[in-house]
Amino acid sequence: MFDLASLTDLLTQPQKIVITTHHKPDGDAMGSSLGLYNYLIQQGHHARVIAPTDYPDFLSWLPGNEDVIIYTEHREEAAALIADAKLIFCLDFNALSRINDMGELVGGSSAYKIMIDHHLEPADFDDYRHWDINACATAQLVYDFIVNELHHKELVNKDVATCLYTGIMTDSASFRLPNTTSTVHRIVADLIDAGAVNWRIHELVYNSASENRLRFLGHCLANCLEVLPEFNTAIIAVSKQDLERFDVETGDTEGVVNYALSMANVRLAAFIVERSDRVKLSLRSKGEFPANEICKKYFNGGGHRNAAGGHSENSLEQVVQQFKQILPEYKKLLIQ
Structure with missing residues (x-):
């Protein structure tokens, strides 16, 4: 032993x-x-x-x-x-x-x-x-x-x-x-x-961000953020073209999901990004909401209760739609 x-x-x-x-x-x-x-x-x-x-x-x-x-x-x-x-x-x-x-x-x-x-x-x-x-x-x-x-x-x-x-x-x-x-x-x-x-x-x-990262963050918040108040949920969906446009490097997407979660009434935030090989998700939640359960059950992933990740072989649009279709299942937890 x-x-x-x-x-x-x-x-x-x-x-x-x-x-x-x-x-x-x-x-x-x-x-x-x-x-x-x-x-x-x-x-x-x-x-x-x-x-x-x-x-x-x-x-x-x-x-x-x-x-x-x-x-x-x-x-x-x-x-x-x-x-x-x-x-x-x-x-x-x-x-x-x-x-x-x-x-x-x-x-x-x-x-x-x-x-x-x-x-x-x-x-x-x-x-x-x-x-x-x-x-x-x-x-x-x-x-x-x-x-x-x-x-x-x-x-x-x-x-x-x-x-x-x-x-x-x-x-x-x-x-x-x-x-x-x-x-x-x-x-x-x-x-x-x-x-x-x-x-x-x-x-x-x-405090070491590049100009490209700040402009990418601004694009995410101004153009890619969708708020679903009926579920206290926010989604930021980013395409492969967005990544190329802002010359996004490893680490530049770090923490973007937290901006969506920072809104007062948001209990669940999703950052969904289209990579060259697959679509990846980062979920963050507040309180007792099980972000890891969603990732494990639907997106081949897992993690912690308030911070989890997953991926899918489907298109960006399909993943966003699938994520939205899951939310009614968790509505009681999201609006309590």
Whole structure:
């Protein structure tokens, strides 16, 4: 049996370690991955972070980012590292399908697989699991893993703290979501004491938009926003032509859905975007409304109660229409 004692024993000696996270990584995915990376290298481990795909440029300043391997750009190097690894840390995802083509490599590896995650219904591919759906971010769980399971609080240095703070800040919507508990604030205080410069991190993540991104956001709000007051719901639907017109890059669509949710009477917001291969949905909700249930039931996805995502092979128009047809089923929850 591979338990905490076995993992701790392995980590007493330098190991070849791969850290990976879900495709199109966000702030929590990269913050938790690089936070763990900066912890492990202090102990002499040969650790590398492999991201399945690219990720937003506003995360490129994170300590250790220069050593990240993007799988789609360096497949052979990434495959060799995975094949040679003794341990693979799987962060911020709960199923191998979330890492695209890498899933087959990770699943076929003889390495011990450690899942650190806070998503519902984890698949059974891991050997050790540090998992809690009540955590506001995977970065919170990485902190807990380092400090309370491995008892290495002294190794939470400025680089580790900066990365973990970024993960918690972004996944908690700047500490605004209901799962931002007093425990989370105490962890954040520890991270600031360890060297995380909170105001600077906020500036780097949220105040680094390009002109194109701002013009795209303006287009979304002025021309793509549809409000359905009878369901307290708002939809922003964006076509592939819109993305091309504003030269949208990875990360430019991040957070757009939150503007729709910010309206006083809106309880459910949808950002529906037409990509080259499929249509993707991002849902956000307030209170007890189960955004994740809609994504899981109708759009091949899932997530958290108030933040979820999915996709469809149908056209943009068909997906928007399908989403609208679902709303009467949830009307009582939406208007209460």
